[in-house]
Amino acid sequence: MSLDPHFPDFDMMMALHRDDPEAFEAFRRHLLREAVHAAPPDQRDVLELLVSRLDAARLGAATPMEAAVGAFRMMQESVGQLHIAWRQTRQIVAHLETAILMARMRRS
Secondary structure, three states: OOOOOOOOOHHHHHHHHHHOHHHHHHHHHHHHHHHHHHOOHHHHHHHHHHHHHHHHHHHHOOOHHHHHHHHHHHHHHHHHHHHHHHHHHHHHHHHHHHHHHHHHHHHO
16 A cells, blocks of 8 residues: 555556566656655755665665665664764753753852
């Protein structure tokens, strides 16, 4: 079941990939362009870069599974970077909160 009524289901996509790989590839590129275009303007450049990195990894992969693993690793790396940034942000906020509390206590 697809959330978008215009998007083919998995079996249809598999059949398209098997029967007409060029049409499947054109549809894949179309969906990616639509997704980038639908994003907020300030995020489009980053998404274009991501699509380019994913395409390069996919083209350099020997098998579809290798391409999927490469994409998964990129996602893992991105989540790891977000985790580090979140931890750093929490530390900065904790230091600021401590400084505010200390200043309030000194005034009292």
